[in-house]
């Protein structure tokens with residue numbers, strides 16, 4: 019009888035008390051123009067570092083953004099966040115500002131930045147983190163794919 023009681027209590031502990039941490043990812047896409055150029059480097063140094071991406075007449079990329087949130091599975095709904103809410107947040111605050119835009123000159127949160135994949139992902143994080151928190155989820159990771167061979171990942175500051 020004692021064993022049955024212990025098994026029962028363990029069952030209650032697992033199903034009623036413990037929380038299950040899950041990582042949920044939403045993908046969104048945007049197409050943007052940019053130019054990689056550092057005013058602190060000479061034109062020759064810019065071309066050497068950035069290659070074709072230093073072209074002064076711009077070029078475009080088909081970006082893919084993966085937004086991963088971390089949270090406890092809500093027992094009533096079975097989800098950690100409403101994916102529609104998450105998609106809405108990413109679209110309103112990020113995609114609408116970047117899609118079919120010139121990242122160097124048209125995006126408020128990228129002003130004065132070298133629009134490298136690294137810098138773009140950091141600035142996206144700064145915008146998204148407080149918005150994701152509003153729907154009781156925690157931004158865990160961003161992944162930004164610039165080309166099929168180049169992408170960046172960011173987990174925020176520790």
Ligand code: NI
Pocket residue numbers: 052054071077078079
């Ligand atoms: Ni480029």
